[in-house]
Amino acid sequence: MTQVLFYLILGVALWVLGLHGLIRLHQPIRRIISVNIMGSGVFMVMVALARRSEDPDPVMHALVVTGLVVAISATAFALRLAVTGQRSEEDRE
Amino acid sequence: MTAWLDLVLTLLSWSLLLCGAFFFIAGTVGLLRFPDIYCRLHAVTKADTLGLGLLLPGLALQADSPDRLGTLLLVWLLVMGSGATACQMLARYARETEAPVDDP
Amino acid sequence: MIHEWLLDGSLALLILTLAVAVLYVRSLYASIVLFIAFGLLLALIWARLGAPDLALAEAAIGAGLTGTLLLAALGRTPVSQRAEPAFSGARQYVRSGPAVVLSLLIFWILLQAVLPLPEQSSAVVRAAEQHLDAAGVAHPVTAVLLNFRAWDTLLELLVLLLAFMAVRQLLPSLPRAPEAWPLLLGWSCLLAPLIILIGGYLLWRGSSDPGGAFQAGALLAAGAILLRLTDLLPAMGWHHAWVRLLVLGGCAFFLLVGLFTHWLGAGFLAYPEGWAGPLIILIEVAATLSIAITLTLLVIGETREVRG
């Protein structure tokens, strides 16, 4: 087993864990964290793939940087939506 | 002569590193096991200051260029500063929101 | 050899334990703190896999800003709604059985799919290496981000802008911060110039070494958030023209570059010969400022317009 394969499998494992969390959990903040873990899993697969050549693959690294920024944008929006949603439920009660 | 010096330096460096690691572990155990927030803060800050304070000289002995030393010094100063600030804030927050623990 | 595997193995074990703990630990607060640790560990893994750019970005964005956002969200979540309704007892584990089996099945199928991948190689990498000289910057990741695949980066700036616009319509995320204590004030005053210095350094370094607009922007945002929370920085309301200009500047400048390159005949987003270097630096500066301000506003959320 090579290092690349090791991290590929680790990435897939994190992705599955995140997916499981997204499906099974109900608390909004926890679900948002699950999505982030799932994302980390995909990124790990991509970074491991970048490691295959002697010099690491800059394309995959650039794509993961893009992915990270997309992830934080979506997380910020989702968290605000979750918090404001909870507030409004509380107000109604 | 230089070989002997190297050996001493390496030994010294590793013993410093091991001591640093010990303080980190002790601090973590303290964080998990101590009863109230002040004790925990005490344990954690000891770990940061002493642990890092031992780790960094240990690493510095193995450094190969002066700018590495500068970086290590900067790391040490920054962690000390932010650790102290964070600890003070946590303690002050705890004190202002809760009733005092032991002394009135 | 064996100590290499020792390192990889312990990293893997730690990250898996942390991931499971983050998802299923009982207290939401603990979950968030563990998630920040997860982010830091991930940064370590990126460094281990030879991706220092990502390690920087992950430490600043993944662990730092996401952590702040999560803690702010936790602070605004009523205690009654923090609990996960699923954690009710042993029966829960029986009921989650099918989901676990399904997950294992998915894992198994994916395992089969990734097994042959390490032997393959990529044509894109070879092309990227071949054309690096013409890209205008020496660091390959920056070359991909701002030249070879500049359109992705432009769209990603739009994603950030869109998230900001979406958040703008909702309530501010942080309650008004209490007056800062003197020690924090002093430390922030000391830290702020350093952060600006390091941010600028990262941006400048990005053309030849790991670093670049996103890392610099995230770091600057962290500094700005600190200063804003201690009231050392004036409020950044959307009604100030300079705030709008800075937030929109990155996308707008990038799009204008695209428009003009198309107009001048070189082709959409194809920088004219000899101009690639300077243009990329200008775009990076605009993007860094945009990212810094947008992330700051996303976290501290002073963006709601006063409606008359």
Place this chain on the structure above:
Amino acid sequence: MTAALAALLIPLFTALGLLLLRSRSGPLVILTSLATLAAACWALVEVTTSGPQSLHLGDWPEPLAIRFQLQPITALLLVFTALIHLLVAVYAARSRHCRTRDTDYWPLSCLLQGSLNALWLSSDLFNWYVTLELLGLAAVALVALSGRKAYGPALNYLLLSLGASLVYLLGVALIYGRYGVLDITLLATQTEADQSTRVAFWLMTLGLMLKAALWPLHLWLPKAHASAPTAVSALLSALVVKGPLFILWRLWSEAAPVELAIETGPLLAIAGVAALLLGGWSALRTPWLKSLVAYSTVAQLGYALMALGLLMHWQLPALDAALWLFVLAHGLAKASMFLAAGELQATLGSKRVSALRGTTETMPVAMFAFAVAGGSLIGLPPSGGFLAKWMLLEPMLGQSEHWPWVAGILLGTLISAGYVFRVVALAFDRADPVPPDFKPDRFAHWLAMLPALVVWGLALVSQPLIAWLTGATP
């Protein structure tokens, strides 16, 4: 290509300009929408006269650059997007119920249009991921415009959409790992039906199906579409769900290995039939008007999915035309239906279907628009919906072994007739009409009627349209 780029950049610049000037000017957006429509039409003319074009962004060579590809279908979709966006913009500027005055509706809708256009033009797997995220965030932000009651469905939509993107992205990573390219045309020359490719395509398909709300991954759609403001519901149902469908179509018809497509096709077709029946059944039973229209979207997407699945299974390019006719006809009809439904429920002050009693008397135009659009959804000749269904049925009619698909389509038609007539029958019950809360807005009703009439008008040009679509799809 200049025209297509203009159609892409005008909405983006409009959004930035509106934000910079803090303007909430509807007429400005209508003006720029007109310009976009003109640019899109020009692109359509260009592509019809001089054939498909492609543009390497940044002028980099083949595997490195992101490539824009302008095919006839792409140009048609650009025009379609611009048309629906213009219509909805006119409605939103005019309507009292769209909250355009106190929210960021205008820049958001412009960004939505821009990201859709970016999606149509792109042909790069990772670039599609970014456009999908852009599209998803814009859509959720628009849903959240309607205020606090929409936050729950919006959050659910956002989380599922993010999860779906990551499922898609893992598929893309596997493809890159296996073949080392991201461009779909380059990929097409290399793909083999091995285990990695199979899993990668399934992952991408599942992610896209979730994003396009294709059965059985549709559960988020009805709530999200029903709780959005009326103009937004129309945009979402008519346009947004078509984006992932487009990527799905390009993946399977261009890049996937043939054996794999033949093997996966029936699964998708069965999911399509299930969507038709179960989505239709939910539309029959729901008490809420907008939910009914949203469930009908789920059902109608079943036809498109079925066309795609059978296209893959039989490798029949003729079904391409059926697929895109469905998309066009459904988009137009659904825009009409949502606008009419939104007007009806806002004027009547109730969201229930039962409140529609006697609306043929109180608001005849809106009700008529609803019925006409419904006619196309059912597939009554000579509407666009009928054309699409006919194109889909044509290859099956000759062979008796295809009867299950035919039966599925007929049953689906029956159910859609059921939910449309459920509304129409109630509307003709004039004995005791529900009085409107305030004076109906005639102009908005006619606006809702417009796309429905266009759908029926498609029948007039059916012959050239079908010939063009059959020739146009590769």
